[in-house]
Amino acid sequence: MLPTVHGPVCMCCDGRDRQLHRRRFLQLAGGAGLATALPYSTAAMPAREYNGLLLICSEPRVWQQANNYLKSRQLAGKYQPVEVTGGAIGLVAEQYQASRQAFWETLMSAAAWQQTTKVIALNHRDCAATKVAYGLSKLSDKLIETETHRHALQLFRKQVAERNAALDVEIGLIGVDGKVEMFK
Helix, strand or coil, X not given: CCCCCCCCCCCCCCHHHHHHHHHHHHHHHHHHHHHHHHHHCCCCCCCCCCCEEEEECCCCHHXXXXXXXXXXXXXXXXXXXXXXXXXXXXXXXXXXXXXXXHHHHHHHHHHHCCCCCEEXXXXXXXXXXXXXXXXXXXXXXXXXXXXXXXXXXXXXXXXXXXXXXXXXXXXXXXXXXXXXXXXX
């Protein structure tokens, strides 16, 4: 009697052997997929060079407004966005101390490698983090809200200068309508 030769998809084997064959097939298919993707991986893509960091609030509605602002200045794709709850308020208000360390490490590392020469910090009106940090009274009037943001943004600029005086910092406030008011 001749010995039976079992192929990779043999149906006469018990379930354990078929699982082994299926597992081997998936390993080979996954390896083949990975091998074909390697030439197109991020390692093969040119590194993106950023001129600076864009500090914005983590509220989703702010992204598009900040992106529109960068496009209007022909800066789209040149700034690495960094989200912090409340934007600059999240870095200067006492209630948000947890977000500070990671941001400063990111900024100082990028500056040390000369990937960053500039920071654009954009806060936005009607920010929930501002309400938490300073209370509703600081948002009750447009002028008071503007001055609250201006103060936080200027304090942020001062803190950047204390850590690295070579970094240029632009500060501004995004309005509800998406228009950006820049501060001196």
